[in-house]
Amino acid sequence: MKTRITILSIFTVLLFSTSVFAQQGPGMGNPQKNEKVKAMKVEYITSKLELTPSEAQSFWPLYNEFMTKLHDLERSRKKKLRASADKELTDDEVNALIKFNFETDQKILDLRMAYDGKFKKVLSIQKVGKLYAAEHQFRHDLLRKMKGGGPPAK
Numbered sequence: 001m002k003t004r005i006t007i008l009s010i011f012t013v014l015l016f017s018t019s020v021f022a023q024q025g026p027g028m029g030n031p032q033k034n035e036k037v038k039a040m041k042v043e044y045i046t047s048k049l050e051l052t053p054s055e056a057q058s059f060w061p062l063y064n065e066f067m068t069k070l071h072d073l074e075r076s077r078k079k080k081l082r083a084s085a086d087k088e089l090t091d092d093e094v095n096a097l098i099k100f101n102f103e104t105d106q107k108i109l110d111l112r113m114a115y116d117g118k119f120k121k122v123l124s125i126q127k128v129g130k131l132y133a134a135e136h137q138f139r140h141d142l143l144r145k146m147k148g149g150g151p152p153a154k
Contacts, residue, residue, distance in 0.1 A: 048137075
């Protein structure tokens, strides 16, 4: 029983550590809330990057493609972890889930690195740096707002 609680605790942490960003994806939770969050994110990133109309036209389709692929990976991880959450798992099954989680982390890293190169083809390096900072700050502000900490910082 203690082993089962420990395993569930580990997978809960893994699930939450990767799911904050994925919560904004299509098909996750309340669709109206997801669309509102997505719109807020677009507005936030656009203002932080100060995109020109030409940059926005090239950047947003690419960014949306990246986010779809990222959400697909996260959704796959969640599905597998949830399917195992209420089961008594053997050591081999736990090891397989840990390996699957690491492999998913690697796929996410590979995806981020591939799209970093693509983003640098349509935006300056300065704006790509601002993109990563804006994504981080948006997640931070969104979490604070969800916890009742007030509106996001501008």
